[in-house]
Amino acid sequence: MPKFIFLILCSSLFFIYAESSLSQWNVKEGEEVPIEFEGAKKIKRSVSSGDQIFYFDGPNKGKMVDENGKVVDSSNFKISNGTLVIKKFSKADEGSYSEEPNMIMTKTEHGFSGVPGETLVINIEP
Numbered sequence: 467m468p469k470f471i472f473l474i475l476c477s478s479l480f481f482i483y484a485e486s487s488l489s490q491w492n493v494k495e496g497e498e499v500p501i502e503f504e505g506a507k508k509i510k511r512s513v514s515s516g517d518q519i520f521y522f523d524g525p526n527k528g529k530m531v532d533e534n535g536k537v538v539d540s541s542n543f544k545i546s547n548g549t550l551v552i553k554k555f556s557k558a559d560e561g562s563y564s565e566e567p568n569m570i571m572t573k574t575e576h577g578f579s580g581v582p583g584e585t586l587v588i589n590i591e592p
Contacts, residue, residue, distance in 0.1 A: 513561035
């Protein structure tokens with residue numbers, strides 16, 4: 467019995483830790499939504515139209531680019547103090563957002579270890 471309790475405790479801690487990097491927001495349609503990942507140079511989003519990346523610097527600064535390298539209409543986005551702001555959130559903006567690349571790497575004595583970074587899932591309130 468003690469082994470079973472220990473197994474349940476360890477499993478619970480694993481799931482609590484694993485879910486800590488996943489957040490969910492419900493927002494109102496048409497609302498201004500700030501999305502911040504401290505120090506990010508790019509933010510990737512997965513929405514119904516596919517994967518897209520927003521750039522904070524470089525030739526595509528302030529633009530959303532799709533997975534084929536095509537610039538998406540970016541008039542609904544702005545940069546404010548290092549934060550991506552969606553001016554009027556719509557159904558097309560629903561999806562998951564994360565810093566790109568979304569892996570936190572740590573150098574150890576025997577190599578590297580990595581864990582997924584924070585992911586934010588944003589939906590429109592029902």
